[in-house]
Ligand SMILES: Nc1ncnc2c1ncn2[C@@H]1O[C@H](COP(=O)(O)OP(=O)(O)OP(=O)(O)O)[C@@H](O)[C@H]1O
Ligand SMILES: Nc1ncnc2c1ncn2[C@@H]1O[C@H](COP(=O)(O)OP(=O)(O)OP(=O)(O)O)[C@@H](O)[C@H]1O
């Protein structure tokens with residue numbers, strides 16, 4: 193029975209997509225079956241894993257947008273929605289820019305918060321782990337992801353605005369736990385883009401560790417330009433530059449993630 | 457008659473808030489009357505200019521959220537919504553986290569795209585410039601900002617995902633121009649967090665200049681940690697560290713912005 197993890201933080205540019213792509217790639221390299229779902233209209237996980245966004249749009253290929261607007265009774269087979277990647281044990285359900293309109297389209301639909309969960313519950317048996325890359329907001333798409341998930345992994349940049357937004361994120365998680373998904377927990381807090389030479393980064397990191405204790409991963413992702421270059425080649429870091437500190441730190445994170453789930 | 461400029465890019469973490477705070481602060485230092493409106497539920501511009509988000513929430517003080525849900529006939533006087541800052545010619549209309557629910561609340565309201573414009577049109581005569589800090593999405597809040605604006609200033613980080621998102625942003629601006637606001641133009645493209653030692657940054661910068669020509673500001677904002685420190689002190693960079701490269705570059709941008717508007 194697969195575990196479903198949302199990768200979320202409404203603060204923009206904190207490393208959600210970079211973590212979704214590279215943590216799922218590294219875990220699949222450890223021979224676990226992984227599905228990553230892109231529920232951000234920017235579709236950065238989609239292109240970062242080598243899929244062609246233009247082709248998906250021109251050929252009208254099915255994406256997460258179509259899935260959210262379809263009832264589960266109407267789907268026999270999910271394979272048209274699931275794409276292969278350059279890694280054997282990693283699949284992806286892509287996103288597209290039309291998804292930006294989904295929040296308004298879903299706003300008045302019955303059971304609008306459950307539109308993702310009804311499909312994920314049918315995919316859980318095929319994968320060991322399902323990761324969902326969320327958009328930078330606490331709107332209906334992120335709420336759908338939280339309702340469908342077992343836990344939330346929170347990437348956080350060690351800067352002031354990122355720290356400030358945590359209270360709102362934790363609030364939203366509490367509300368979802370109370371009303372829509374009792375079992376939702378925090379999977380962990382991941383410090384990203386960390387530059388140990390910057391005083392502010394160390395201060396913010398210390399504050400987060402004080403606040404969250406052992407929920408904070410021991411693995412810290414350093415600033416590493418190879419991580420920013422890899423998406424333009426459509427590859428996760430372990431295929432773009434396996435010797436980089438970026439690849440090393442995400443591999444370390446994958447092992448820590450599995451150990452915390454007693455699966456390594 | 458004041459000019460209204462949206463500061464927008466659906467890509468997260470590209471410097472929208474940092475630009476909204478510091479460009480408006482620098483222009484007000486050149487003795488133009490400036491209003492900055494925070495329409496992002498994260499309310500980073502609100503706290504970055506020294507307002508206390510907790511107090512606003514506890515005392516139930518009026519914010520942009522209340523304004524969007526109120527008709528213009530019901531407002532005699534806008535002063536309860538407008539706050540003073542540490543700079544004489546800079547005012548701010550704050551945001552709050554409840555705004556995250558506004559997109560769903562407004563979705564079925566008549567004239568939902570015009571909810572901001574009806575108020576801004578009554579404020580235009582009091583200010584020389586009105587800047588609007590947008591959230592990282594192309595949803596109803598950003599659409600409201602585009603409908604209320606004369607132009608859009610696009611901060612962009614010199615990285616791959618930021619470049620990839622530009623096509624969707626330009627598409628949205630075109631749709632708004634066609635259907636809701638014929639006069640909307642692009643104010644300019646601002647390169648932010650630029651590190652001249654990074655090859656990727658130079659490559660992306662060159663691509664943007666080829667694409668946008670003289671729409672790209674000559675002023676480039678360098679990576680400068682003082683810009684990331686200033687918000688935790690609730691001050692724009694010119695009050696936090698006037699001698700920093702961050703302060704220098706935003707002051708240069710303010711003059712270029714005014715020159716392009718034949719106002720300097
Ligand atoms: N550890 C790192 N070192 C260097 N660059 C990084 C690192 N992590 C992410 N980046 C780069 O920083 C930018 C922001 O990261 P990313 O897009 O993953 O964040 P995000 O939270 O998904 O953003 P959004 O809020 O827009 O969805 C990207 O250009 C990415 O390539
Ligand atoms: N030129 C710069 N040099 C160094 N740090 C910067 C610079 N500009 C912005 N930052 C920092 O980078 C982070 C992202 O910037 P900012 O919050 O302004 O982006 P944004 O586009 O408003 O993000 P969001 O999409 O979440 O609204 C912040 O922590 C900010 O302090």
Ligand SMILES: [Mg+2]
Nearest residue numbers: 208209232236
């Ligand atoms: Mg992302």
Ligand SMILES: [Mg+2]
Nearest residue numbers: 472473496500
């Ligand atoms: Mg912002």
